[in-house]
Amino acid sequence: MTYSIVARDAATGELGYGSQSHFFGVGRLVGWGEAGVGVAATQAFVNVDYGPGAIAGLRAGRGAQEVVDELTGADELSAYRQLGVVDAEGHAVSFTGTSCAPTAGGSVGDGVAVQGNMLAGPEVYRDMLTAYQRATGPLADRMLAAMVAAERAGGDVRGSQSAVLRVYSGTRSDTPWRESLVDLRVDDHPDPIGELARLLPRQRAFDLIGEVIFAPNLTIGPYEGVSAELLADKLTGLARASELLGPDNREADFWRALLLARSGERAAARALFDDLFAYRPALRGFLAGIGPLGFLDDVTEYL
Numbered sequence: 145m146t147y148s149i150v151a152r153d154a155a156t157g158e159l160g161y162g163s164q165s166h167f168f169g170v171g172r173l174v175g176w177g178e179a180g181v182g183v184a185a186t187q188a189f190v191n192v193d194y195g196p197g198a199i200a201g202l203r204a205g206r207g208a209q210e211v212v213d214e215l216t217g218a219d220e221l222s223a224y225r226q227l228g229v230v231d232a233e234g235h236a237v238s239f240t241g242t243s244c245a246p247t248a249g250g251s252v253g254d255g256v257a258v259q260g261n262m263l264a265g266p267e268v269y270r271d272m273l274t275a276y277q278r279a280t281g282p283l284a285d286r287m288l289a290a291m292v293a294a295e296r297a298g299g300d301v302r303g304s305q306s307a308v309l310r311v312y313s314g315t316r317s318d319t320p321w322r323e324s325l326v327d328l329r330v331d332d333h334p335d336p337i338g339e340l341a342r343l344l345p346r347q348r349a350f351d352l353i354g355e356v357i358f359a360p361n362l363t364i365g366p367y368e369g370v371s372a373e374l375l376a377d378k379l380t381g382l383a384r385a386s387e388l389l390g391p392d393n394r395e396a397d398f399w400r401a402l403l404l405a406r407s408g409e410r411a412a413a414r415a416l417f418d419d420l421f422a423y424r425p426a427l428r429g430f431l432a433g434i435g436p437l438g439f440l441d442d443v444t445e446y447l
Contacts, residue, residue, distance in 0.1 A: 145245070145304055146226075146401040147260030147268055148174055148185035149276060149290050152234045153283040154255055157314020158325065159183045162287040164307040164337055166262075166300045171308030171329035178203065180316025182231040184211075188244045188261045189224035210233040216241070226250065228257035232298050232314070245328065247301075253277055258290065263297025264274060271297040279282065284311045284326045284344060291337050308337035309344070310374030349388035357399050365438065367406040375407055394423055403433075417446045 148163035158187035161175040161183045176195030177183035184198035194215050201211035208231040216222040216239055223243035228250060230236045238250030238257040249266055250259030251273045258272040275293030279286035288309060295304065328343050330336040357363045358376050360372055381402070385396035399419055405413035421428045428447060435443025 145262045145302070146170060146174055146187040146190075147258070147263060147291075147294050147300065148187060148228060148271065149256065149258045149272055149287050150175075150183045150185050150228045150230045150236070151256040151276065151283060151287055152183075152230050152232070152236075153314075154234060156283070157232070158283045158311055159232070159314065160283050160287055160311035160326070161185050162291050162307070162308070162309045162340075163187070164291055164294065164299065164304060164328070166302035166305045168306055169329070169331040170306040171310075171331065173309055174263050177310060177312050178316075179312040179320050180314055181230065182208065183312070184230075185228040185257075186225070187259070188226040188241065188248065189221070191219060191225055194219075194225065194227050198227070202229070202231050203383055207233070208237045212237045212239050226259050226261055228259045230255060230257055232316070236436055260294070260300075260302050264301050267293045268297045268299060272282055282311075284309060287311075288337075288340060288344065292341070295337050297444070304334065304336050306331050306333070307340050330337065345388045349385040352385040352388075353396050353399060356382060356403060363399065363403065363406070363439070370407065379403060394420055394427075398427060401446075402439060405442075405446060410445065414446055
């Protein structure tokens, strides 16, 4: 009832998975991963235990094939399961049990495994692999291209409902939550892959915003120790975030105006604040409220 992709970017070491299903909240069930360790997709008449079990095996040093053999060999109902695994070295394995609902199957390439069941036809997973291998850019974009191709080939024969897209860094860490690069779920939508495509640039925009608004001394706390190079980089990032969000979301512009004011670029800050207040008058009160909290000592100048 699902198709999925698990992959590793050979250049960056990033690991990721993506999936779509005519089932509510596929992201709760199918995909599992850990930075610098590996990724797994468990599906068909799903045994969710395969997911965390695969990651635990990879973390312990076993390779993708050994992990798949262990999990399926210990499951008396493995004929009804599908499992795709890619380890931190890029070894890829796709398993399809003999009793999975047709059309069911999978393919593997260098650092990538695709699989699906209840599909419109075998071209769904074949086109996924081809699209992934032909795509360029970051890992998330290439996996998304694979899922777009799957939809165009007919996708899940029952239709579309939910999707997930996740990417982890290639760095194994004691703080793995810091290594999550993309984390998107669409639990119930008539076009979940299209919704992932809409959300991905928005996450990237808010990542750029977060690099500014959560940064000590840059936005919170006293403005100090900020080099001209760092300031220019963050202002450029906020401008890029504004482009990604479009004219109906001015979040990046507000924090860019605040950063301009904190860095002493008063004229540019006033012009941008004036534009923001015309767009959404309530932002004037918001600025007045946060200014005295240490964000902007001379806040009245901009009101």
